Amino acid sequence: MKSEFVEQVQLLMEIQQIKHNEQLFGKSNYMWLCSKKVSMIWMSTRDEYRIRQVLNKITPDQQVQIMKQLLTWLDDNPLADVLKIPEVALNLIHNFITNNLIHEANFSRMNSFRNSLRRFSVKSNKILAVPTELGAGDKPRRSVTFNDVPIIYRISK
Known part of the structure; x- marks a missing residue:
């Protein structure tokens, strides 16, 4: 089946090349001759x-x-482009492989994974920075508000 798939991709490349030739040279009475000659497009x-x-x-x-x-x-x-067809075929195959892996994956531990995510996201588990007593209360708080008309403040140290 592999060789059949590769041959089909090769045929699609040749058909795409014939379409390009028809667009470049127009349809003529000698188009059958173009289809009879050996195609120079090969898959790498x-x-x-x-x-x-x-x-x-x-x-x-x-x-x-x-x-x-x-x-x-x-x-x-x-x-x-004709040479883009194998790349697109590879991308589609990789997408199917990824979907297969996702469907075959065992998600039996998904509930415990969700619980651990909840446990880590709870605020009580977060490490809070402890303010130092070295004059943390002496500094004035600085805040910025946004208005329609910008007001420029000077911040001094």
């Missing part, structure tokens, strides 16, 4: 290797869903 071996590696982590049904999402992305972005 790096992208192909990365796609093959991550395809182990998803099911064939998810591969079909990814291909559908890739097709809708191409419909939404008709002027997208």
